[in-house]
Amino acid sequence: DGYVALTGAAGLDIREPAANAQDQLNDTAWRRHQMPAYHLIREDGRGITLVNIGVGPSNAKTICDHLAVLRPHAWLMIGHCGGLRSTQKIGDFVLAHAYLRDDHVLDSVLPPEIPIPPIAEVQQALAGAAEAVSGTQGANLKQRLRTGTVVTTDDRNWELLYSSSAKRFSQSRAIAIEMESATIAAQGYRFRVPYGTLLCVSDKPLHGEIKLPGQANQFYEEAIAAHLQMGIVACKRLRDEGDRLHSRKLRAFNEPPFR
DSSP, rough: OEEEEEEGGGGEEOOSTTHHHHHHHSSSSSGSSSSOOOEEEEOOOOOOOEEEHHHHHHHHHHHHHHHHHOSSSSEEEEEEEEEESSOTTTTTTEEEEEEEEESSTTTTTTTTOOOOOOOHHHHHHHHHHHHHHHTTTTTHTTTTEEEEEEEEESOOTTGGGHHHHHHHHHHHTTEEEEEEHHHHHHHHHHOOOOEEEEEEEEBGGGGGOOOOOOOOOOOHHHHHHHHHHHHHHHHHHHHHHGGGSSOOSOTTOOOOOOO
């Protein structure tokens, strides 16, 4: 796909195929950095940057504040979530079509009642990438990929107050919960950067399926690898879209087109 190098935190720079590439990644001092970034570089400057933002809406807001001034063509949230539906399985995927904002970090600049619309071009790229990477389509794909509302909360222990949240979750038709996606989408809406969210179900706390340290789950491990590949393929599809990616949905009625 035209990538010529992988660079990253602590001076990581890989430009040739290497049998020990994984060891080179592990040996870098990325743990010293709060949000280490890795760059898949292309000669035309239209590569991909992966940022490990950690956990929480404050981190999500901070990184978007800093990235927005670079005017990226798009940003995607590729992360884990808790599944809220009994029919979901660990390792299934969630494509966010709407967001329930319980993150509270942007309420003063973008009130939570303002809808955050899905960006059609990004949704199609993510769905197409999921189909291409998984090798399934139609009804078979829908068994692994669900679309719907994602809840973003600032409460790491949201399960303890579920009785007070259950009605809102039900009314919003939420299918997943996590701590960053709505913040990143809201920042994209606010800064006019196309956005999208593709998540992988890592646990289902409401149904007694929790994520344990060191848990051996080959299906889940394979899902994680496929998940990251879906994000890369989606970026390629968005790159192929060119300027058509920059949606009118993100401009106010009196704003000129700009990237």
